[in-house]
Amino acid sequence: MPTLLSAEAAAERLGVSRSTLYAYVSRGLVRSQAVPGTRRREYLADDIERLVQRRAARRDPSSVAREALDIHGMPVLGSGLTLIADGQLRYRGHDALALAKTHTLEQVAELLWGAPLPEVELPRLRAATRRRLAQLPFTERCHAYLAQVGADDPAAHHLEPAMIRRVGLQILRGLAAVAVDADPEAGASVAEQLAARWGLGSRARRRVEAALILSADHGLNVSAFTARCVASAGASPYMVVTAALAALAGHKHGGHTMRVAELLDERGEAEEIVVERLRLGRGIPGFGHSLYSEGDPRGRALMQLCTNAASARARAFVGVCDQLLGIAPNADYGLVALARSLELPADAPLVMFALGRCVGWIAHALEQYASDQLIRPRARYTGPT
Numbered sequence: 001m002p003t004l005l006s007a008e009a010a011a012e013r014l015g016v017s018r019s020t021l022y023a024y025v026s027r028g029l030v031r032s033q034a035v036p037g038t039r040r041r042e043y044l045a046d047d048i049e050r051l052v053q054r055r056a057a058r059r060d061p062s063s064v065a066r067e068a069l070d071i072h073g074m075p076v077l078g079s080g081l082t083l084i085a086d087g088q089l090r091y092r093g094h095d096a097l098a099l100a101k102t103h104t105l106e107q108v109a110e111l112l113w114g115a116p117l118p119e120v121e122l123p124r125l126r127a128a129t130r131r132r133l134a135q136l137p138f139t140e141r142c143h144a145y146l147a148q149v150g151a152d153d154p155a156a157h158h159l160e161p162a163m164i165r166r167v168g169l170q171i172l173r174g175l176a177a178v179a180v181d182a183d184p185e186a187g188a189s190v191a192e193q194l195a196a197r198w199g200l201g202s203r204a205r206r207r208v209e210a211a212l213i214l215s216a217d218h219g220l221n222v223s224a225f226t227a228r229c230v231a232s233a234g235a236s237p238y239m240v241v242t243a244a245l246a247a248l249a250g251h252k253h254g255g256h257t258m259r260v261a262e263l264l265d266e267r268g269e270a271e272e273i274v275v276e277r278l279r280l281g282r283g284i285p286g287f288g289h290s291l292y293s294e295g296d297p298r299g300r301a302l303m304q305l306c307t308n309a310a311s312a313r314a315r316a317f318v319g320v321c322d323q324l325l326g327i328a329p330n331a332d333y334g335l336v337a338l339a340r341s342l343e344l345p346a347d348a349p350l351v352m353f354a355l356g357r358c359v360g361w362i363a364h365a366l367e368q369y370a371s372d373q374l375i376r377p378r379a380r381y382t383g384p385t
Contacts, residue, residue, distance in 0.1 A: 004033060004042035013048050024051065077228065077375075081112055081363050082217045087294045091217060097301050100210040105190050105359060108213050109172070112363035118166045122174055122184035123149055134181045138347045139249040142354070143242055145178045146171070150238030157236050159369050167237045168362035175241075175358060179351045190355055204342050207305045208352065211338055214298040214331065215356025217363060219291075223247040223254070227361040231368035232375040244361045248354055257349035259285035260336040263317070270316040274324060286333030287321050295328030302334025311341035 005013065010030070011021045021043070024030040029051060032041040082091055089096040092111055099108055110116055125133070129148070133141045149170075150156050155163055173193070177184040180197035188196070191212060195205035217224065227244040231237075248254035263285050266273050277284055289296040306314060314337035321327050329337070335349035342348075368375075 003045040005045050005048060006042060007040070010043040010045075010048050014051060077220060079220065079364070079367055081360070081367065082219050084219050084291050087292055087297060089214075089218070089297055096214060096216070097297055100213040100301060103213060104209060105212040105216065105356060108216050109169070109359045109362075112217060112359055113165050113168065113366060115161070115165060117169055118162070120166055120169050120173070122170060122177070123152065124183065130181065133178060138179060138350055138354070139245055141178055142175050142245055145174060146238045146242045146245075149174060150236060150242075153238070156238055159234065159236075161366060161370070164237055164362070164366055164369065168358075168365075171237060171241050171362070172355065172358050176355055179355065194351070194355075198342070198344055198348070200342065207338060207342065210305060211302060211335055211352045212356035214301060215335070215353045217357070217360030218331075221253070222250075223357065224360060224364050227364045228368045229375045231365040232371075232373060237362060237365055240365045241358060241361055244357075245354060248357060249350075254332075254350055254353045254357070256285060256332045257336050257353065260333050261346065261349070264313055264336065264340065270313070270320045271324070274317070274320050284317075284321060284325070284327070286336065287325070287329055288327045289330045292330075296330040296334075298331035299329035299334040302331065302338050303329055306334075306337045306341040308341055310343055311337055314340055 007018050007021060011018045014021065014024075016024075021030065025032050025043070030047040031044045033044075034041055080092065082089065083093075084090075091099065091108065094111065099111075106117055125145075125148075133144055136144060153167065153170075155167060172190060173188070174184055176190040176193045180194060182193060182197050185193060191205050191209040194200075194208055198208075200208065220228075223244040226247040227240045230240045230243045235243075251259060263273070268276075274284060286299075289299075303315070303318060314333075318329050318333075321329075331353075332349075335352055339345075339348040339352070345351075
């Protein structure tokens with residue numbers, strides 16, 4: 001449900017009289033809803049905030065740029081991919097949580113990429129190359145693979161939508177194979193490749209599929225914005241995904257899963273650990289999300305998949321944080337909890353995050369290539385004159 005304000009609160013937030021507020025309503029600038037059983041009306045908080053920001057921008061244009069770079073800032077790019085609103089996550093109008101229960105990652109890719117997936121042939125790596133890649137950490141392994149395959153692909157810089165989708169699918173399935181040190185299989189889905197290498201049955205594979213789908217996109221986060229910046233320069237999809245992976249690996253983004261794993265590995269009872277961390281000012285990784293006041297729906301959905309004894313410790317932290325702090329797990333926490341529940345390798349949370357998000361990166365690249373617009377914000381100079 002949208003957040004609503006009374007006439008008094010809305011007028012006070014805008015710094016105007018109630019008659020001016022009513023004028024905004026009549027001009028279509030603010031939407032209102034009747035309060036059942038009364039003659040009063042309430043006003044959409046989002047519309048009020050939009051007007052506040054617009055007026056602030058007229059007074060100080062530089063504030064628009066500053067606010068746009070904040071996680072709560074004004075939108076800076078148009079996108080038809082993902083909507084985060086009212087505690088929900090939607091891909092092109094479809095509830096992401098519902099898609100995670102019924103679809104495959106490839107079907108979600110078709111939705112976000114705007115067309116059926118093509119048939120692709122995946123390059124085979126030499127045995128010596130595979131051995132070298134297997135010795136690298138996951139992100140570096142992917143970077144090395146993309147550098148080699150991208151350099152050998154004559155269509156890498158053919159930035160026509162159908163070709164971008166073909167290259168995107170090659171990247172997605174190639175990275176899935178590299179992630180688990182397997183030969184790429186052209187007909188196998190990402191979840192099937194992971195499940196085969198991780199020794200999972202059909203039910204566990206379905207849970208991995210859900211994790212991939214819930215990771216597919218999340219608006220203009222730092223890795224998606226990086227992908228769009230690189231695409232705006234006309235670089236190839238291989239370069240787009242390489243750059244986005246670098247951003248994802250940071251400890252404030254996908255690399256945050258490692259901090260969650262460290263939390264679960266600390267010795268002691270969950271409540272003791274949480275209280276001690278708070279006393280030391282260390283925070284609780286994997287809980288809360290600034291875009292969801294009522295809790296991250298992805299984290300909630302992933303935790304619902306963790307029901308066995310192997311996930312008992314992860315569920316214990318969820319209970320403690322809810323009781324003591326009133327905060328819920330986010331997607332990072334849910335990915336780690338699911339990996340523990342299925343007894344997957346240590347890098348599995350980041351693997352699932354990256355492979356799922358690769359679909360979103362390609363979708364953002366498709367939008368950015370189509371716009372043919374270079375992203376070139378200006379810096380506000382703060383140095384000596």
